Each structure stands twice: as structure tokens, then as C-alpha cells.
Amino acid sequence: MERLQPVRRDATVADVAKRAGVSKAQAARALGNYGAVSDDVRERVLAAAQELDYRPNELARTMNTGKSHTLGVVVGDIENPHFGLLMRGISDTAKRAGFDVILVNTGEDVTIERDAVQVLLDKRVDGLIVAPASSLETEHLRRVYESGRPLVLVDRQAQGVPAEVMAVDMTSVAFASTRHLLEQGHTRIAFVSTIDSGEPYRPGIRLHSSQIMERLTGMEQAFGQAGLSLPPDLVRLNAGNADSIRRITRDLLAGSNPATAIVASDGLIALSVVEEIQALDLDIPGEVSILMYDDFPWTRLTTPPLSVIAQPVYDIGAAAAKTVIARISGRVQVPATPAFEATLILRGSIGVPPSALPEAAAS
Amino acid sequence: MERLQPVRRDATVADVAKRAGVSKAQAARALGNYGAVSDDVRERVLAAAQELDYRPNELARTMNTGKSHTLGVVVGDIENPHFGLLMRGISDTAKRAGFDVILVNTGEDVTIERDAVQVLLDKRVDGLIVAPASSLETEHLRRVYESGRPLVLVDRQAQGVPAEVMAVDMTSVAFASTRHLLEQGHTRIAFVSTIDSGEPYRPGIRLHSSQIMERLTGMEQAFGQAGLSLPPDLVRLNAGNADSIRRITRDLLAGSNPATAIVASDGLIALSVVEEIQALDLDIPGEVSILMYDDFPWTRLTTPPLSVIAQPVYDIGAAAAKTVIARISGRVQVPATPAFEATLILRGSIGVPPSALPEAAAS
DNA sequence: AACCGATGTGAGTCCGGTCTCAAACCTACT
DNA sequence: AGTAGGTTTGAGACCGGACTCACATCGGTT
Numbered sequence: 001m002e003r004l005q006p007v008r009r010d011a012t013v014a015d016v017a018k019r020a021g022v023s024k025a026q027a028a029r030a031l032g033n034y035g036a037v038s039d040d041v042r043e044r045v046l047a048a049a050q051e052l053d054y055r056p057n058e059l060a061r062t063m064n065t066g067k068s069h070t071l072g073v074v075v076g077d078i079e080n081p082h083f084g085l086l087m088r089g090i091s092d093t094a095k096r097a098g099f100d101v102i103l104v105n106t107g108e109d110v111t112i113e114r115d116a117v118q119v120l121l122d123k124r125v126d127g128l129i130v131a132p133a134s135s136l137e138t139e140h141l142r143r144v145y146e147s148g149r150p151l152v153l154v155d156r157q158a159q160g161v162p163a164e165v166m167a168v169d170m171t172s173v174a175f176a177s178t179r180h181l182l183e184q185g186h187t188r189i190a191f192v193s194t195i196d197s198g199e200p201y202r203p204g205i206r207l208h209s210s211q212i213m214e215r216l217t218g219m220e221q222a223f224g225q226a227g228l229s230l231p232p233d234l235v236r237l238n239a240g241n242a243d244s245i246r247r248i249t250r251d252l253l254a255g256s257n258p259a260t261a262i263v264a265s266d267g268l269i270a271l272s273v274v275e276e277i278q279a280l281d282l283d284i285p286g287e288v289s290i291l292m293y294d295d296f297p298w299t300r301l302t303t304p305p306l307s308v309i310a311q312p313v314y315d316i317g318a319a320a321a322k323t324v325i326a327r328i329s330g331r332v333q334v335p336a337t338p339a340f341e342a343t344l345i346l347r348g349s350i351g352v353p354p355s356a357l358p359e360a361a362a363s
Numbered sequence: 364m365e366r367l368q369p370v371r372r373d374a375t376v377a378d379v380a381k382r383a384g385v386s387k388a389q390a391a392r393a394l395g396n397y398g399a400v401s402d403d404v405r406e407r408v409l410a411a412a413q414e415l416d417y418r419p420n421e422l423a424r425t426m427n428t429g430k431s432h433t434l435g436v437v438v439g440d441i442e443n444p445h446f447g448l449l450m451r452g453i454s455d456t457a458k459r460a461g462f463d464v465i466l467v468n469t470g471e472d473v474t475i476e477r478d479a480v481q482v483l484l485d486k487r488v489d490g491l492i493v494a495p496a497s498s499l500e501t502e503h504l505r506r507v508y509e510s511g512r513p514l515v516l517v518d519r520q521a522q523g524v525p526a527e528v529m530a531v532d533m534t535s536v537a538f539a540s541t542r543h544l545l546e547q548g549h550t551r552i553a554f555v556s557t558i559d560s561g562e563p564y565r566p567g568i569r570l571h572s573s574q575i576m577e578r579l580t581g582m583e584q585a586f587g588q589a590g591l592s593l594p595p596d597l598v599r600l601n602a603g604n605a606d607s608i609r610r611i612t613r614d615l616l617a618g619s620n621p622a623t624a625i626v627a628s629d630g631l632i633a634l635s636v637v638e639e640i641q642a643l644d645l646d647i648p649g650e651v652s653i654l655m656y657d658d659f660p661w662t663r664l665t666t667p668p669l670s671v672i673a674q675p676v677y678d679i680g681a682a683a684a685k686t687v688i689a690r691i692s693g694r695v696q697v698p699a700t701p702a703f704e705a706t707l708i709l710r711g712s713i714g715v716p717p718s719a720l721p722e723a724a725a726s
Numbered sequence: 727a728a729c730c731g732a733t734g735t736g737a738g739t740c741c742g743g744t745c746t747c748a749a750a751c752c753t754a755c756t
Numbered sequence: 757a758g759t760a761g762g763t764t765t766g767a768g769a770c771c772g773g774a775c776t777c778a779c780a781t782c783g784g785t786t
Contacts, residue, residue, distance in 0.1 A: 012772055023736040028774065036733050058485040059422050059431070060772035064741045068422070070465070070486075078454065084447040091441065091468045100482060102433070103466045105454045119463060122421040123433075271660050297634050298659070303666035375742055386766040391744065399763055423742035427771045735780070751764070
């Protein structure tokens with residue numbers, strides 16, 4: 001009374017061929033429609049395939065075509081809406097071109113990234129899109145590039161890896177937005193970032209994230225142009241979790257010479273910064289001005305709405321996918337890397353610092 | 364002067380074997396360490412592999428082991444932080460067990476979902492996690508289930524598919540939160556959802572999302588217990604985009620008998636609802652109360668902070684992954700599906716409706 | 727009637743691994 | 757010395773398709 005075939009094997013070309021009464025080769029031709037097949041044979045094969053519910057094994061197919069129609073995507077934290085949106089751009093574009101996506105989350109850990117890249121290569125993805133955890137430790141990415149497998153980077157550069165990078169040049173927006181803050185009268189401008197550097201900030205420090213480097217460079221330039229310099233004590237790295245961000249915020253706003261503006265390196269940072277400011281019962285922008293990177297819809301809902309630096313994240317993802325796919329298809333003429341622009345969106349969270357109020361109010 | 368091997372082929376077991384001066388079989392054994400291999404041979408093979416930078420082809424391996432160590436995940440919209448978090452739970456758990464994840468985004472389109480499932484099966488994923496776009500059109504999911512390939516559903520039920528479902532039972536929170544609103548004196552409670560139904564709401568309507576059905580059921584029960592009934596004109600479906608949500612909001616709050624509380628079916632809805640309320644210059648919670656599903660960090664930043672219904676999204680993802688993997692590993696004793704609980708978190712956005720103020724204020 | 731190219735067809739190889747099988751090689755013990 | 761029992765080893769089948777090659781088969785020419 002026992003079932004002998006609890007999991008009945010999927011039908012293969014051979015099964016279809018037998019059922020249609022033709023050779024495996026003919027069946028394969030009819031199914032893959034290539035080569036020459038008579039109408040009679042084609043019909044019988046297709047009918048047999050139908051009846052057996054035949055589905056080609058993509059793996060077997062990949063084995064001898066070499067193409068898996070799969071992209072590997074490696075990001076730092078898919079929970080972050082930034083990557084969610086990026087992923088959407090990649091995924092939409094990939095699907096349209098008939099590619100699937102294997103996603104790996106690294107938690108911004110280079111070791112995991114290294115493994116991830118290797119595994120994806122072992123799974124024979126046709127190309128890779130990586131948001132590098134580090135712009136400095138890039139040996140593994142260089143090897144991928146040199147192996148000739150299409151690789152496109154997003155968000156950050158990777159030193160020594162000549163692959164295309166789809167990212168906004170943050171220097172100029174950082175410059176422009178800092179100038180804006182300076183013009184409002186702020187000189188005590190703080191910058192808070194999650195980036196892990198092992199040591200506190202000092203001018204000229206090298207960081208794992210080229211994005212953050214650019215932002216700092218832009219800020220330094222703006223300060224320089226104003227004949228000032230970015231206060232090193234206000235640049236705070238290693239703001240890993242909500243607690244440390246709140247501690248840093250408290251620290252920045254205490255003392256006799258507090259920060260009058262805080263630039264948050266991402267949405268998560270801004271969240272905790274604003275929470276702490278509310279806890280300290282300080283007024284935005286009356287007592288502290290806030291600027292954050294990335295434009296999320298909720299930034300319009302806070303009181304006051306947050307001023308942000310918006311970047312075309314979806315487009316960056318889409319362009320990355322488009323480029324790897326072009327490379328995979330062997331197109332020599334790969335679409336030129338578009339220049340992505342970040343824009344400063346002023347809402348209500350930037351004001352004149354208290355210190356500058358009496359005389360600056362007239363202008 | 365021409366390079367003859369522009370892309371030098373990856374090394375295979377055969378290459379390693381030749382270099383080590385042993386048979387392919389021996390090399391394979393040493394590499395995969397199984398079977399009996401003398402120390403001498405093992406050393407030589409490993410050394411050769413090292414020198415040739417040998418990496419096993421996972422596809423070939425999958426072909427005859429049948430295991431791909433890959434999970435297929437199908438979600439509606441990865442851009443939605445809800446799914447980002449879910450994905451994180453799945454991804455973390457999968458990685459720990461040595462599984463990779465192929466992610467497909469359907470845009471909540473059943474047709475795309477159908478294809479996606481098929482493609483994933485063709486790619487021979489070991490198991491599937493699906494957040495069904497529809498709880499009603501489930502033929503394709505039933506087929507997967509019947510084929511015996513491990514399948515776990517998240518967030519929503521799928522009619523006629525006896526697979527495990529990892530989801531919160533929304534009925535009870537919906538009941539509890541509605542009762543809370545009723546106790547505050549609200550009777551004009553609106554519910555706004557993106558769910559696409561083709562027709563306006565009427566009691567007993569069948570919807571694609573079992574989650575939404577549950578929420579409505581809970582609301583109806585609470586109304587019923589209070590001897591009232593859920594006003595059908597205040598249940599608004601098909602709130603597809605920001606514009607339509609804002610229009611609906613305006614509509615709900617206009618007229619002689621406006622809604623005094625609005626329940627937003629997700630974060631995106633809440634966003635537009637609140638924006639429109641601000642535009643109408645109405646006070647929350649003085650004139651309108653707001654409750655939203657899903658607890659995102661930013662809900663603490665609005666003025667007032669939003670009351671929400673939180674669900675353990677990360678845990679749901681993790682549990683889903685754990686269960687498919689258990690199934691894949693053939694464990695008969697699959698971990699029991701945990702009962703996930705959603706909780707009502709009261710912050711500042713729910714108050715007493717204006718109509719109930721004069722006398723209700725005393726209690 | 728002989729010959730041509732175009733079209734159909736099946737046998738069999740290959741992709742890169744895993745795994746079975748039988749033979750070869752070692753002990754160790756009668 | 758002879759052999760039972762274990763360990764090593766290599767040849768080759770196999771997974772499920774794609775594809776090459778040699779061999780029909782056919783209508784159309786001259």
C-alpha cells in the first residue's frame with residue numbers, strides 16, 4: 001500500500017523525446033527551438049512536453065551555455081531604505097532584461113563581502129553589482145575585475161579597481177550645502193557618520209567610505225573658501241547605534257561652544273539626532289539646524305520638515321544594472337556612466353544660529 | 364603579439380588532477396573530502412588546487428547532488444521597509460545555515476509572481492518563501508506545494524495552499540485597537556488601504572489580502588461588541604498612490620459627518636494621510652486621530668508621534684527561513700510555527716474626538 | 727538519370743562535478 | 757606462503773541540457 005514515487009522526478013528532454021518517439025537531439029531542438037525540425041516532430045514534441053509538464057533545467061542549460069542570466073548583488077544593509085530603493089532599481093531593470101538577482105547582505109563587513117563575492121562567482125552569476133563595504137580593502141574586488149567578469153560598483157569607489165562606479169559625486173553638494181550653512185551664519189557645523197574608522201577624525205584621515213571622504217572634502221572646501229576651517233572636534237565617526245548617536249549629539253550640543261548645525265550622514269543617524277534634540281528640549285531650527293543625507297518621504301512629516309540632500313538612488317541602481325547587463329551581453333559600447341546629481345532640498349530645519357541673530361536678522 | 368587566452372578558463376577538477384598527477388576521481392575526493400584518500404595524494408591535490416586557484420563550480424555540483432543551497436524569495440515590493448526588514452530576517456538566517464537567496468520583486472502582480480515562482484523552480488532553488496500577492500489566486504502556489512518543494516508563506520494566507528504561513532493574526536489587534544478608538548469616543552473610524560479590489564468596500568467583500576480581511580474583521584467585531592457597526596463609507600480601498608490617498612483623506616474629513624479617526628494600512632498610506640491633514644491645517648489628535656500599521660522609527664519623530672500597530676517583521680522573516688530550511692534538510696520535526704503577536708503602541712496621535720469632548724473629558 | 731544544396735535526423739560528446747564499481751595494493755594472521 | 761579484510765586508486769557512468777557531426781531524405785537542376 002506504499003507509494004513508490006513520493007517525489008516524482010521532473011520530466012527531462014529524454015523523457016519528452018521518448019514520449020514523442022523521436023531522438024533526444026530532435027526533442028531538444030524543438031524545445032529550444034534552434035536547428036532544423038520538421039513541423040510534424042515539433043508538434044509531437046511540444047505536445048509531449050505539455051503532457052509531461054516539462055520544464056527545462058536552467059542549471060543544466062547554464063552548464064553548457066555559460067550564461068546563468070543571474071546577477072549577483074552585494075549590499076551592506078538591505079534593511080536600510082536606501083538599499084531597498086537601490087535594489088528596486090536593479091531588480092526592475094534586471095527583470096526587464098530577463099535576469100534574476102541573487103542578493104547578499106554583508107552587514108558592511110568586508111570579510112563577509114569577500115566570501116559573498118566568491119560564492120556568487122562559484123554560482124556562476126553573469127555579473128556583479130557591489131556596494132563595497134570598504135573603499136580601501138578591495139583586493140577581492142580587483143580579482144573579480146581582473147577575472148573579466150562584469151563588475152559594477154555602486155555608491156562608493158574601490159581603490160585600485162577600475163570598474164565603473166555608479167554614484168553621486170558628493171563633493172559638490174557637500175560644498176554647496178556647507179556654504180549654505182555658512183551663509184546662514186553657522187561656523188560650528190557638526191558631521192555625524194556611522195563609518196567605522198578605528199580612530200577619531202583628524203584632517204587628512206583616510207576612511208573606508210569614499211562617499212564620506214567626499215562629503216568631508218566638500219565641507220572642508222566650503223570652510224576654506226570662507227577663510228575658515230572645519231572644526232575637527234565636530235566631526236564624529238563611529239556612530240554605530242542609536243545610543244552612541246544620542247550620546248554624541250548630547251556631547252556636540254553641550255559646553256560653551258556647542259555645534260549650531262548638525263549634518264547627519266544618513267536617515268538612521270538623523271532619527272536619533274532629532275530624538276535627542278527633542279529630549280534636550282531644543283528648538284529646530286531656532287537653536288540647532290539639521291541637515292540629513294538621503295531624502296525619505298517621512299522627512300516631510302517631522303516638525304519642522306527636514307532639509308535633506310537627495311540622491312537619485314533608484315536611478316543609480318537602474319544604471320548599474322543596465323551597465324553590467326551591457327557588459328555581459330558583450331556590447332563594447334557600454335552606456336556612458338551617467339553623472340548623478342545630488343540636490344540640496346531646503347525645508348524647515350535649517351535656520352540662522354542663535355549667535356548670529358541680533359545683526360543678521362536684517363538681511 | 365596577440366594574447367591567445369584573453370579569458371583563461373577557470374581550473375576544473377580535471378586540471379587539478381592532472382597537475383597533481385592523480386586521477387580525476389582521487390582529486391575530487393581530496394577536494395570534496397569524502398571517500399578514502401592517502402595523505403600523500405591529499406597534499407599534492409590540495410597544493411595543486413592552491414596553485415591553480417581552483418574553485419568548485421557550484422552549478423555542476425548542484426546538478427548531481429540536487430541541492431543548490433539557495434532559497435527563492437518572492438515579495439511584493441522590496442522598496443517598502445516592511446519587506447526590507449523581512450528580507451533581513453530571511454537573509455541573516457539563511458546565511459547562517461549556508462544558504463543564499465534569490466530575490467524577486469513582483470510589484471504585487473500575480474502574473475509576475477507566477478512567472479517568478481516558475482523561474483525559481485527552474486533554477487532549482489531548494490525552497491521558496493513567498494509573500495503572496497493574492498490570497499485568492501493561488502493555483503501556482505498550490506502546484507509548488509504539491510510538487511513537494513518546501514514552501515513557506517509570509518504575511519498572507521493563500522487559499523487552498525496548506526503550506527505554513529508565518530504571519531501575525533491581525534484580527535485580535537485590529538479588534539483591540541478599534542475598541543480603544545471606540546472607548547475614546549470615536550465612532551467614525553476610517554480605514555484606508557492600498558489593496559486593489561476592483562470595487563468599493565461592502566461588508567462581506569472578499570479581498571486579495573487575508574491580512575486586510577483580518578483587520579477589517581477585527582474592526583467589525585469591535586464595532587459589533589459595542590452594538591455599532593463599521594461605517595462602510597469610511598472603508599477605502601484602492602488607495603494606490605499619493606494623490607489618491609490625499610484625495611481620499613480630504614474626502615473622509617469633509618462633509619457634515621466626517622471621520623474622526625483614520626487607520627492607515629501601512630506606512631506609505633500614513634505618510635500621505637498625515638501630509639493631507641497638515642495641508643488641511645487640522646490638528647492631530649485634537650481634530651483627527653491617526654493609527655498606522657507597522658512601526659517604523661520615524662513614527663516617533665512626527666508631531667505628535669504616531670500610534671502604531673507593531674509586528675515582529677524581522678522575526679517573521681527569520682522564522683520563515685528557519686522553517687523552509689528545516690523542510691529542505693528533511694527534518695520531519697519542523698519547528699512549530701510560532702504565534703506572532705502584533706502590539707498596539709500608543710503614542711500621541713490618538714485622542715478624544717471633538718464631538719465627545721464636553722462630557723467625555725471628565726473620565 | 728545523375729547531382730546539387732537544403733533540410734531532417736540520430737548518435738554521441740561536452741560542460742564540471744559526484745559517485746559506483748572493480749581492480750590494485752597493503753597489511754596481518756593462519 | 758597463502759589469504760582474508762581493509763584501504764587506495766582509476767575508469768567511467770551520470771546529472772540534463774546544448775551542440776557537433778555524419779548520415780539520410782528531398783525537391784530541383786541540367
